[in-house]
Amino acid sequence: MAENTSRRKHQSAGDGPPGLHAVEKPKNASFALKSLFTYLGVYKIPLLIMLGISIVSTVFAVYGPRKAGDATTEIFNGLMRKIGGAGGIDFGKIGGILLFVLGLYLISAVLRLVGGLITAKIANTVTFNLRRDVVDKIHILPFSYFDKTLQGDTLSVITNDIDTINTSLNQTLTEMISSITQIIGFLIMMFSISWQMTVIAMLTLPLSFGVIMIIFKVSQKHFNGQQKHLAGVNGIVEENYGAHTVVKAFRGEGRAIENFDKSNVKLYKSGWKANFFSSLMMPIMTTITNIGYVAVCVLGGALAAKGQLDVGNIQAFIQYMRQFSNPIMQLSQMSNQLQSTLAASERVFNFLAETEELADSENAVVAGTIKGDVKFENVKFGYVPENTIIKDFSTDVKAGQKIAIVGPTGAGKSTIIKLLMRFYELDEGAITIDGVKLTDYTRSSIRSAFGMVLQDTWCFNGTVYDNVAYGRLDASKDEVIAAAKTAGAHHFIKQMPQGYDTVLNEETSNLSEGQKQLLTIARAVLANPSILILDEATSSVDTRTERKLQEAMDNLMKGRTSFVIAHRLSTIREADMILYMGWDGLEEKGNHKELLALGGKYAALWNSQFAV
Numbered sequence: 001m002a003e004n005t006s007r008r009k010h011q012s013a014g015d016g017p018p019g020l021h022a023v024e025k026p027k028n029a030s031f032a033l034k035s036l037f038t039y040l041g042v043y044k045i046p047l048l049i050m051l052g053i054s055i056v057s058t059v060f061a062v063y064g065p066r067k068a069g070d071a072t073t074e075i076f077n078g079l080m081r082k083i084g085g086a087g088g089i090d091f092g093k094i095g096g097i098l099l100f101v102l103g104l105y106l107i108s109a110v111l112r113l114v115g116g117l118i119t120a121k122i123a124n125t126v127t128f129n130l131r132r133d134v135v136d137k138i139h140i141l142p143f144s145y146f147d148k149t150l151q152g153d154t155l156s157v158i159t160n161d162i163d164t165i166n167t168s169l170n171q172t173l174t175e176m177i178s179s180i181t182q183i184i185g186f187l188i189m190m191f192s193i194s195w196q197m198t199v200i201a202m203l204t205l206p207l208s209f210g211v212i213m214i215i216f217k218v219s220q221k222h223f224n225g226q227q228k229h230l231a232g233v234n235g236i237v238e239e240n241y242g243a244h245t246v247v248k249a250f251r252g253e254g255r256a257i258e259n260f261d262k263s264n265v266k267l268y269k270s271g272w273k274a275n276f277f278s279s280l281m282m283p284i285m286t287t288i289t290n291i292g293y294v295a296v297c298v299l300g301g302a303l304a305a306k307g308q309l310d311v312g313n314i315q316a317f318i319q320y321m322r323q324f325s326n327p328i329m330q331l332s333q334m335s336n337q338l339q340s341t342l343a344a345s346e347r348v349f350n351f352l353a354e355t356e357e358l359a360d361s362e363n364a365v366v367a368g369t370i371k372g373d374v375k376f377e378n379v380k381f382g383y384v385p386e387n388t389i390i391k392d393f394s395t396d397v398k399a400g401q402k403i404a405i406v407g408p409t410g411a412g413k414s415t416i417i418k419l420l421m422r423f424y425e426l427d428e429g430a431i432t433i434d435g436v437k438l439t440d441y442t443r444s445s446i447r448s449a450f451g452m453v454l455q456d457t458w459c460f461n462g463t464v465y466d467n468v469a470y471g472r473l474d475a476s477k478d479e480v481i482a483a484a485k486t487a488g489a490h491h492f493i494k495q496m497p498q499g500y501d502t503v504l505n506e507e508t509s510n511l512s513e514g515q516k517q518l519l520t521i522a523r524a525v526l527a528n529p530s531i532l533i534l535d536e537a538t539s540s541v542d543t544r545t546e547r548k549l550q551e552a553m554d555n556l557m558k559g560r561t562s563f564v565i566a567h568r569l570s571t572i573r574e575a576d577m578i579l580y581m582g583w584d585g586l587e588e589k590g591n592h593k594e595l596l597a598l599g600g601k602y603a604a605l606w607n608s609q610f611a612v
Contacts, residue, residue: 004319007170009090013314029348031349031353032222032342032345032348032349033342033345035349035352036165036345036349039126039129039130043122046118047122048120048121049118050115050118050122050173050174050177050262051177051530053111053112053114053118053464054111054114054115054174054177054178054181055181056069056110056111056178057108057109057112057115057178057226057563058178058181058182058185059110059181059185060104060105060107060108060111061104061108061182062182062185062186062189063104063146063185063189064101064104064108064182064191065189065319065320065323066189066192066316066320067100067101067104068097068098068319070317071094071097071098071101071312071330072312072316073270074089074093074094074097074312074482075089077096079108085166098436106218110448111130112174112178115174115223116174117389119170119173119174120170122169122173123169123170124166124170126165126166127162127163127165127166127169127191130162130165130348130441131158131162133362134157134348134351134352136159137153137351137356138340139355140357141354141356141357141370141591142355142357142358142424143381143423143424144424145355147383150232150235151235151239152231152234152235152236152237152239153230153231153232153234153235155235155238156231156234156347157231157232157347157348157351157537160227160230160344161227161344161345161348162232162340162344162348163347164271164340164344165345166226166343167341167345167419168337168340168341168579171337172334172337172338172341174333174426175330176334177330178327179231179327179328179330179331179334180327181325182323182326182327183327183328186320186323186327187202187324188326189316189320190320190324193309193313193316193317193320194300194303194308194309194313197296197299197300197317199305200292200296201292201296201321201324202344203292203293204288204289204292207288208285208288208289209283211376212281212285212331215277215278215280215281215284215335216335216395219273219274219277219278219339219474220339220342220343222270222271222273222274222277223270223274223339223340223342223343224343225266225270225274226270226271226274226343227265227340227343227344227347228270228342228343229267229270229271230265230267232263232266232267233260233263233264233266233267233360236256236263236452237260239353240256241259259413264387271529274339276338276485278325278335281335285328287377289328292321293321293322293398296317296318296321297318298513300314300317300318301314310382314396319522334345336393352459358425360442361439361440363440364439364440364441364442365421365436365440366439366440366441366442366445367433367441367445367446367448367449368585370433370434370449371399371434371447371530372397372399372400372419372432372433372530372531372561373397373398373399373432373434374397374431374432374435374531374559374561375395375397375431375432375435376391376393376394376395376396376416376429376431377429377430377431377432378394378428378429378430379392379393379394379419379426379428379429379430379431380392380393380426380427380428380429381415381424381426381427381428381466381608382427383424385427388427389412390412390415390416390419390585391584391585392429392585392587393416393586394586395579397561397577399562400558400559400561401561401562401576401577402564402574402576402577403556403562403563403575403577403578404564404566404570404575404578404579405417405563405564405565405566405578405579405580406565406566406572406578406579406580406581406602406605407568407579407580407581407587408582408583411581411582411583412581412585413565414565416563416581417533417563417565419431420438420450420533420563421447421449421450421452421533422438422439422443422446424437433446433531434450449529449530449531450529450530450532450533451522451524451525451527451528451529451531451532451533452524452532452533452535453520453521453524453533453534453535454520454534454535454536455535455536457513457517457519457520458520459504459511459519460504460508461503461504461505461508462503462504463498463503463504464496464499464502464504464519465477465480465500465501465504467504467519467528468480468483468484468489468500468519468522468523470523471483471522471523471524471525471526471527472526472527472528475526480500480526481500481601483522483523483525483526484500484519484522485524486522487518487519487521487522487524487554488518488521489515489519489521489522490516492515492518504606521553524556525556529560529563530560530561531562532556532561532563533562533563533564534553534561534562534563534564534565535565536566550571554574568609569605569610570609571607572592573592575591575592576591577589577590577591578591578602580588580595580601580602580605586603587600587601588600
């Protein structure tokens with residue numbers, strides 16, 4: 001995380017309430033467009049080259065009909081000379097003109113190919129950088145962001161939204177430049193032939209653009225809704241796939257399908273409306289263009305009858321007129337993709353603009369060898385200001401002590417650990433380690449002093465060896481095996497098909513929950529931390545394995561400051577200090593014998609588990 005921290009200037013971390021909701025979208029598209037242009041601006045030279053190539057290619061293509069019109073004029077004049085007995089058709093001159101036109105079209109095609117290759121390179125590099133920055137951003141977001149944001153929404157940003165941007169840049173960037181250049185080129189050539197005919201043709205433009213703007217405005221909100229509902233569908237699919245066992249166990253298939261259908265219907269309606277309004281552009285544009293085309297043909301015929309225009313120029317103008325609508329129609333067709341890109345860009349750059357973790361202070365020091373003295377001084381914290389969970393919490397932990405934290409669910413046991421790891425910033429008070437405030441250490445260095453084993457196991461797709469070695473990547477093979485033995489995992493690992501080289505599948509379904517927990521404990525053993533945190537670390541193993549594991553954990557905790565969150569009180573009776581967290585904060589503190597003698601809530605909890 002330190003590497004990512006150095007790449008950005010961090011902002012203050014915002015508070016986030018527990019719960020889930022979609023990420024708020026930007027108020028308008030200007031921020032997203034500006035940010036996208038910033039990414040493209042890195043490639044100014046390639047973009048200028050691509051722009052120049054596209055313009056030259058289009059100019060050659062635009063000039064072709066005018067030159068081809070000279071051939072038509074030559075044929076017509078030759079026929080007139082032949083009828084008048086003054087000569088005939090000069091096929092050599094006509095052939096030269098046609099070869100010249102063919103050369104223009106070939107050069108234009110080659111230039112378009114080169115421009116397309118440059119565009120593809122730029123588009124894929126930009127999307128590569130976007131994905132990299134999004135993943136980097138994930139690692140520097142505060143925990144409050146993950147508390148309030150759907151996992152599927154973030155995944156949709158990385159996949160669907162960035163793919164939409166990539167597709168748009170690849171398919172529309174060059175075409176847009178070409179279409180705009182064609183419109184300008186056609187106008188210039190048409191004015192050079194007849195300003196009267198051009199004015200007639202131009203009368204249709206305001207109407208065309210008016211229609212485009214109206215439809216664009218109406219359809220844009222539906223494209224925004226389409227991207228939002230797509231993220232919702234992805235979130236539901238991801239949630240149901242990950243929790244399919246729970247869904248089946250509680251016969252929730254019907255509810256899952258119902259929830260999916262509701263989101264899918266919203267996606268269908270927004271997508272249908274967006275594409276319906278966008279699809280109106282083509283037939284309306286075609287109708288408007290045909291009206292202008294008829295008027296131009298009538299005027300052209302009148303000018304030709306008066307001898308004010310050559311036949312070839314009329315033919316070239318008609319060809320320009322017919323082609324003039326093509327780039328406009330192409331731009332209207334691009335509107336679907338452009339609107340989807342605009343909505344996707346809003347979501348991507350809104351994500352990249354999320355508030356990041358609070359930066360390390362300028363005077364923050366790198367933690368060296370940590371002894372493990374921990375002190376909580378009047379700590380106050382709440383996930384939201386109006387709901388304080390930790391109230392005036394104070395305790396003093398000496399290096400090497402084993403501290404157990406017990407109490408009802410939701411009383412703040414895990415929150416104490418999260419504050420110690422600096423996953424969240426305190427509202428009031430202070431936490432010190434070895435006499436130094438937690439905020440005076442660099443975040444990365446102080447976290448490296450902790451080893452953590454959670455109730456929820458986490459193993460990744462890879463070998464068993466890689467999963468254990470994740471605790472310390474520079475560890476030798478002997479050290480990895482020794483850590484597995486200490487955690488009691490070596491025996492079952494050796495019984496696996498390829499032993500330590502066995503590959504865990506994506507869902508790690510080829511391991512039991514207990515086996516996965518043993519691997520995570522072995523990972524913590526290998527990390528050799530100064531401070532150890534165990535959050536229900538033995539909750540997923542059977543009683544026999546728990547006894548063996550408890551011996552290994554007792555050996556591991558010797559000489560280390562250890563914080564143990566446990567519901568099984570038998571595992572913490574030898575703790576140096578037991579903290580009972582109740583709804584009113586820290587309610588009881590002492591060792592096992594002292595708390596039993598006190599006869600308070602801890603004693604009641606103990607008796608509820610072990611009374612005969």
